[in-house]
Amino acid sequence: MNDRAAQDRRAVLAANLAAVRSRIARACEHADRAASEVTLVVITKNFPASDVQILAELGVTDVGENRHPEAMHKRAECGELGLRWHFVGALQSNKAASVATYCDVVQSVDRHKLVPALAAAVGSAGREQLECFVQVSLDDPEAMGGRSGVPRAMLDGLVDAVSRAPELRLVGLMAVAPLGAPAPVAFAQLRQLHAQVMRAYPGADWLSAGMSADLEAAIQAGATHVRVGRAVLGERPRFE
Numbered sequence: 001m002n003d004r005a006a007q008d009r010r011a012v013l014a015a016n017l018a019a020v021r022s023r024i025a026r027a028c029e030h031a032d033r034a035a036s037e038v039t040l041v042v043i044t045k046n047f048p049a050s051d052v053q054i055l056a057e058l059g060v061t062d063v064g065e066n067r068h069p070e071a072m073h074k075r076a077e078c079g080e081l082g083l084r085w086h087f088v089g090a091l092q093s094n095k096a097a098s099v100a101t102y103c104d105v106v107q108s109v110d111r112h113k114l115v116p117a118l119a120a121a122v123g124s125a126g127r128e129q130l131e132c133f134v135q136v137s138l139d140d141p142e143a144m145g146g147r148s149g150v151p152r153a154m155l156d157g158l159v160d161a162v163s164r165a166p167e168l169r170l171v172g173l174m175a176v177a178p179l180g181a182p183a184p185v186a187f188a189q190l191r192q193l194h195a196q197v198m199r200a201y202p203g204a205d206w207l208s209a210g211m212s213a214d215l216e217a218a219i220q221a222g223a224t225h226v227r228v229g230r231a232v233l234g235e236r237p238r239f240e
């Protein structure tokens with residue numbers, strides 16, 4: 001990118017980021033919450049490392065990626081920007097070891113098999129603990145082709161397994177609003193599930209919900225982390 005293009009991109013990201021931050025602030029006000037309770041995780045999938053660099057300069061503290069090895073390469077290209085890297089995508093257990101080496105937080109723990117895989121990787125990556133959200137499915141259990149996440153009936157067991165692994169720190173729940181259902185209804189269910197989990201595990205007090213289209217509904221339902229891609233970076237370019 002030449003200087004002019006880099007400056008233009010920076011101006012676009014700064015304006016988008018300001019708009020998203022003010023949406024978050026308004027939603028917090030509406031929900032009677034402090035804006036400092038909500039962490040913005042900018043989802044940078046399909047966008048280049050140069051954008052991540054600009055975001056860091058603009059004060060973004062947390063970024064998220066959904067695919068290995070794209071995430072690994074971008075993380076390496078970015079060097080030390082002082083960002084927290086979240087993994088938010090479907091994770092296969094054979095990739096868990098790699099992801100645990102370059103991500104600080106895994107938001108998409110949705111299967112038992114991932115627990116020993118991530119735990120073992122934490123030790124060999126020389127880090128003390130990996131922060132983990134358990135991803136729960138908000139889909140109608142009867143629906144076909146649901147989005148990822150552990151089915152509600154199996155949530156307690158998975159939460160328990162994560163909490164028992166000393167290498168993993170259970171930080172809370174993550175979910176994606178189901179397609180074709182109103183986000184406020186889904187997020188209200190999520191809030192109830194989260195309250196149940198917190199009764200047994202008070203430390204699991206983070207709730208990751210809300211994306212570009214529905215962050216207000218998520219904040220209303222108690223989200224502590226919103227995952228925003230398009231509203232900050234624009235429509236995603238397709239690499240494939």
Ligand SMILES: *Cc1c(COP(=O)(O)O)cnc(C)c1O
Binds near residue numbers: 089
């Ligand atoms: C891509 C993605 C997002 C961001 O979605 P936008 O609609 O671009 O804001 C959030 N969460 C997950 C899990 C994603 O894969």
